[in-house]
Amino acid sequence: MSDSRKRYLLIVNGKSSSNPELREAVQSARDRGFTITVRATWEGGDAAEFAEKAFSEGFTHVIACGGDGTVNEVVNGLMRVAHDQRAALGIVPLGSANDFATSVGLPLAPGAALEAALELRAHPIDVVRLTAESGDEQAISYYVNMTTGGFGAEVTSSTPKMLKRMLGGGAYSLMGALKAWRHKSYRGTLHWQEREESASLLLLALGNGRQSGGGQVLAPRAKLDDGRLDVLLVKDFSSVWELPTLVGELQDFPSEGRYVHYFTAPKLTVTTRPDDEPWPLTLDGEPRRHERFTVEVVPLALGVLLPEECALLSANDRH
Ligand SMILES: Nc1ncnc2c1ncn2[C@@H]1O[C@H](COP(=O)(O)OP(=O)(O)OP(=O)(O)O)[C@@H](O)[C@H]1O
Known part of the structure; x- marks a missing residue:
């Protein structure tokens, strides 16, 4: 049922603006009395700008219609304004990966996703702030789903689609083949709480959500509203004989496995260190490289339209 206090802004990635199912769904919702304004992006940056202005323009809800990159831009736009001036975020997945929407259990078809966005309640979730430092410069960006680093980021940003699909299913059963294909690990020192660890890593995943790269579940126990990041470190190995142990550990995600x-x-x-290579990162689908960065949870920073039964909400924790 429409509620006259709710005003929706749909931010549609311009490359999907002629999506017939979305057009039909918008028309149908308007016919039922929903107040919906649609804006299409022309280029990178537009979605963030539209989202930033949404609340001051009177919108209570912003629906990001696009892939993970569009969702990420909208999140960044919303995080530019004060907490009490952030419109609630909804998602109509129109990308190729749609990792966040998939893992939270949102409908993937545009019509059903818009209907869901119009009916669902906003749940407060954490947002992660990534601060990258280079010399005296600091760059801040935010994400809601996952940042992967090292080998994982290269896989998610540069591996052909076919390989991604294979990885999505059996995940790291393919690690060996990939390793032979492109042997690379990244050195760095990690600091968290009172701990410090220098390591050569194949993969680092920093999850608020659970999956990235089109279906790779790298943070299987992550919750969106627990004030914490789920961190996965996969250390490098020196011989193929070590692979079965590594692959086995990737089924269980132990707190302190060998790898x-x-x-x-x-x-x-x-x-x-200066002679180390900067880390390739993929932040909610967007590739970048940093030498030094900090990720920190901003607790319950954003209201997101999610299914009541979403497994990534603490309220649905069965343990
Ligand atoms: N009108 C447009 N035409 C083409 N690209 C656009 C347009 N507007 C924005 N973009 C670009 O689209 C990118 C976001 O793409 P989006 O995430 O929506 O789709 P995708 O890459 O297919 O999805 P996924 O990340 O799920 O694979 C932004 O980084 C932005 O630069």
Whole structure:
């Protein structure tokens, strides 16, 4: 049922603006009395700008219609304004990966997703702030789902789609083949709480949500509203004989395995030495490289339209 206090702004990635199912769903909702304004992006940056202005323009809800990159831009736009001036975020997934929408259990078809966004309640979730430092410069960006680093980021940002799909299913059963294909690990020092660890890592995942790269579940126990990041470290190995142990550990995500460490922390910093390569990162689908960065949870920073039964909400914790 429409509620006259709710005003929706749909921010549609311009490349999907002619999506017939979305057009039909918008028309149908308007016919039923919903107040919906639609804005399409022309280029990168537009979605963030529209989202930033949404509340001051009288919108209570912003629906990001696009892939993970569009959702990420909208989140960044909303985080530019004060907490009490952030419109609630909804998602109509129109990308190729749609990792966040998939893992929280939102409908993937545009019509059903818009209907859901119009009916669902906003749940407060954590947002993660990533501060990258280079010399005296600091760059801040936010994400709601996951940042992957090292080998994982390269896989998610540069591996052909086919390989991604294979990875999505059996995940790291393919690690060996990939390793032979491109042997690379990244050195750095990680600091979190009172701990510090220097390591050569194949993969680092910093999850608020659970999956990235089009279906790779790298933070299987993550909750969106627990004030913590789920951290996955996968250490490098030196011989193929070590692979079965590594692959086995990737089924269980042990807290202190030989290669796999899985833990939670509210904040974590990664630094590299001058002769180390900057880390390739993929932040909610967007590739970048940093030498030194800190990720920190901003607790319950954003209201997001999610299914009541979403497994990533603490209220649905069965333990
Ligand atoms: N009108 C447009 N045409 C083409 N690209 C656009 C347009 N507007 C914005 N963009 C770009 O689209 C990117 C976001 O794409 P989006 O995440 O929505 O789709 P995707 O990459 O197919 O999805 P996924 O990340 O799920 O694979 C932004 O970084 C932005 O630069």
